[in-house]
Amino acid sequence: MSVNFDVVIIGAGPAGLRCAEVLSKSELSVIVLEKKSVAGPKVCAGGITAKDLRLLNIPDSIFEKTINKARLYSPHFTCNTDLGVPVVYMVNRADFGQWQLSLINSRNVTVRTNAKVTSVTGEYVEVNGNERIKYKYLVGADGAVSVVRRYLKLPVEKRLATFQYRIPVDNPPDRIEIYMHSRYFKAWYAWVFPHEKELVVGCGANPGIYPPKKLKQQFHRWLNKQGFDVSKAKYESFPISYDYRGYRFGNRFLAGEAAGLASGLTGEGIFQALVSGEEVAKTIIDPDYHSEAMDDLLRYNKIQHRVLAFLLKAGIFRNLVFDLIVWLMHLKPVNRYITKGFSGAG
Ligand SMILES: Cc1cc2nc3c(=O)[nH]c(=O)nc-3n(C[C@H](O)[C@H](O)[C@H](O)COP(=O)(O)OP(=O)(O)OC[C@H]3O[C@@H](n4cnc5c(N)ncnc54)[C@H](O)[C@@H]3O)c2cc1C
Incomplete structure (x- = not known):
């Protein structure tokens, strides 16, 4: 039929x-x-940005959290950003x-x-x-x-292998966190996205460049170092194609x-x-x-x-580049430029 x-x-x-x-x-x-x-x-980590809101009139009731703040980490620096306007919206x-x-x-x-x-x-x-x-x-x-x-x-041929945990928490913070460290994630990063009652913590990398087994190992080392308890968390993994x-x-x-x-x-x-x-x-x-x-x-x-190609080429200097990015993010115009570039906010 x-x-x-x-x-x-x-x-x-x-x-x-x-x-x-x-x-x-x-x-x-x-x-x-x-x-x-x-x-x-x-x-999915469930983060959508101001760019998505310009496409669709998404009602506030869909957002588990509206995020103005981000904290960025490189090996030697940390930068808190607050644009005063929503940057990321968390959805289920x-x-x-x-x-x-x-x-x-x-x-x-x-x-x-x-x-x-x-x-x-x-x-x-x-x-x-x-x-x-x-x-x-x-x-x-x-x-x-x-x-x-x-x-x-x-x-x-170009894809990311990803790993993430959904960790139940009572009061997730109102900020996203991004961790850049070549030893753990090479040219990529780890994310911590707060939802209503959980933190979504994950990472990803191209398996042709960074073997998934190694990435997973390093991810667990990093989770341990940061003090994330994943014993009650839900584990997820799915590819991303680019x-x-x-x-x-x-x-x-x-x-x-x-x-x-x-x-x-x-x-x-x-x-x-x-x-x-x-x-x-x-x-x-x-x-x-x-x-x-x-x-x-x-x-x-x-x-x-x-x-991404630049970060991959940076090799042993990659952490210096990450440090420079996070250090420069302390400057308001740089902060605004980068945040706007990624999220469309501001
Ligand atoms: C760990 C992780 C975290 C992510 N975090 C974010 C984030 O925070 N923000 C963001 O913007 N993006 C994020 N992404 C990427 C985002 O999830 C995807 O890019 C997005 O969902 C793609 O939408 P899509 O409609 O193309 O495909 P999908 O959302 O994958 O939808 C495809 C649909 O097709 C169905 N399907 C597949 N095969 C068949 C078949 N043979 N027959 C019938 N149905 C089929 C599937 O069941 C699915 O429902 C993340 C991805 C991963 C893996």
Whole structure:
């Protein structure tokens, strides 16, 4: 048995749901296929920035915490920053997904959960191994391990292996913390993100450059040194893809991490998923549409990847660079420039 839809979107993450929301204002028939039993939950530190708020009118009720302050650590310096305006907003991914879902007009959009796409062909996708859905346009919004990307024969060579703990705490502080130390994290960093009743503490690195086993070992040494008790914490791990090789392939599209649009430097990917999901939808509605937002997004990612390349090249001088960054962050204009560059705030 097979059914037809104008657009089949695989994945109900930020990219797929944003794409469906924009398409729900068109006359196209759309189906979103999500393998999980609910849309939303995902291994993530849950930090979104002022950039995301400019895209979507996210209600305050979605935020577990609104963060003005950050504390940055390098091997020899610490810097506290307070821009006086929100820099990062903490969300629970399950709530964020359900809120995105509520924005979709169900007149022409069907969202199906427990619907795992098991194979992709040029005409249809197969769901749960036994059902065919034909498409005119196919959107792979299925994250870092994308079945559509695999079908398009696009490898993923640039990715981050990540490890994080969700540590229950009574009163999480109202600031995020970033730790840069080459001995533990090479060119990357560790994050401490406060949520309503927990701290999300994690790190990531490219496994081709820093073997995951070694990173995990160093992460645990660092957790010990910082005094984090992870005995009651929930452990999580999931890859992040930053291997961008295009998003438009005839009538097939990739959005978000399926397109490798996350930042290889910070691991940020929700903003990129929202932008690309929206832009893919606009391109399907009007094939002549030129996406300036995608141009801006690719420029934004390119800058981050240049910084990462520089930090990787810095080798034995990397800790000096981290010290210099944190020391310079004491200067207000530098602080404002860097914070604004990453978060869009201020
Ligand atoms: C440890 C960690 C911390 C992170 N922290 C942050 C952060 O603080 N801020 C930030 O901006 N980004 C963060 N990210 C990155 C962010 O989570 C992702 O970039 C973002 O979720 C990408 O959105 P997406 O819609 O492209 O994909 P996803 O959110 O991965 O959604 C893809 C969806 O597709 C579904 N799917 C996959 N395969 C199939 C299939 N075959 N059939 C049907 N459905 C399928 C999945 O179940 C999933 O729901 C973090 C990532 C990790 C791993």
